Amino acid sequence: MWLIAGGTGQLGIALGKVLEAQSIPYISLGSVELDIRNVDQTNQILQLYMPTVVVNAAAWTDVDGAEKNEDNAYAVNAIGAANLAAASRTIGAKFVHISTDYVFSGEGNQPWKEDGIHSPISAYGRTKSAGETLVLGVYPENSYIVRTAWLYSPWGKNFAKTMQKLALTNDNKVQVVSDQIGQPTSALSLAKQIVTLVKSGAPFGIYHGTNSGEASWFEFAQEIFSAIGADASRVTPIKSEEYKQIAKRPSYSVLSHNRWAQTTISPMPKWKDALASTLSDLELDSNGSL
Template identity: 50%
Template structure:
């Protein structure tokens, strides 16, 4: 297979490159490709069998005052890639987010749950999903993910580990629920998906289970051999940010069983392996 990965220099993009390392991979970062330029996108997509779009404007808070810039990448960029992939006869994987939901649910969001974003970032990613479904309905996968951590970029787990050097305790919110997800696991799941005969549509790419940020932080401390009691609970009112966060970001995984692909493993197992393989360490920066 010839695989084109956009956003290839990011945390997920780097793990995608590793997951497809035995294939013919073209890996392009932000400096290599402007995803909003349709002519440029058509040139790089031509000849590809699979396009994995991990390019995104991910500055959630900045998007509140720069929604046009976020829309250009997250919505129009996705549209351009969908058009080019359709014209080239290539499968497209559009990486999306739990932020397309408002977080008011009390049970895991199904893949066909209505989108209802509450932030600028969420609106732009939801628009990207809509464009992809409209432009390449029979050949595109939308893979929603959340709470990503990994070896190759800034993330919550690495931040917790960095703070241990300077803070005797850390306060972490316990009123937001989601699914910590290792980018290496997500990258492997995306490969399983594109190599399958699974139908186009929406899939939820998160590790199984659920946790609060407080739970996740305590687990990170424990895996690093640190005292998890150094993590103290607080609530979201202590960390007011420009963009509202969904309070409930647990995604359902029924679609995987429907198409005969195992769902991603429990987040505890993934976190343990991330430490065991050195993707995370107590000295993380």
């Protein structure tokens, strides 16, 4: 049985759907049922259910909020991750920890390798970097760390849903940052890759779970508009400095997929293909809400 921490988030929901489709039993818990900051509760929950696989999809993901609340973000992204890894070790479960491209600085123009040196430029990035270090310190022999980026899905709030809503509900211009390059990643595509990874028995360690290719947020938005038949010329580029955000973002955070070549698993699909599949699942309700 699999246990998903952070089960109410985009990836948690996607994992549940993939596991259900493959008839794999699982329990999915939100932060109310499983607060990974609480050592005792974490141990009790894992010893109650005795899963064979534990996925940590729980995280503080408010990048700007982490700048003013780094201690709180650290409690979830670092201490919580270590708590869950330790509890997984106690029961002998495989552990999958979800991390991020933000552990890297984003300086340069070459994809970041799995064994690249951490160089975070934000509080969020620092807490996720610390989480990776703690997990590998606690349970290196049975842990997968899967870094992802620019996650979107039919569930929750995300960039793709926001852009689709703007495309379909008004005719205004939409300004989108054009100087941050990354990899738009479908939560469902990532969930499938995680399940395949665990089932394959591939070596433990760090993998990059992002859809193939690269794009700017501007290009991502244009593709969304085009894919649903909206006028992509409504999307106009702006620089990061014009779009005021509290936390610094990496300018180039494309992740290398070299590690997959050491397994029997193919890298994830191209981001445009994954996006087309996801957009077909997004529908506006009668109130114009996604």
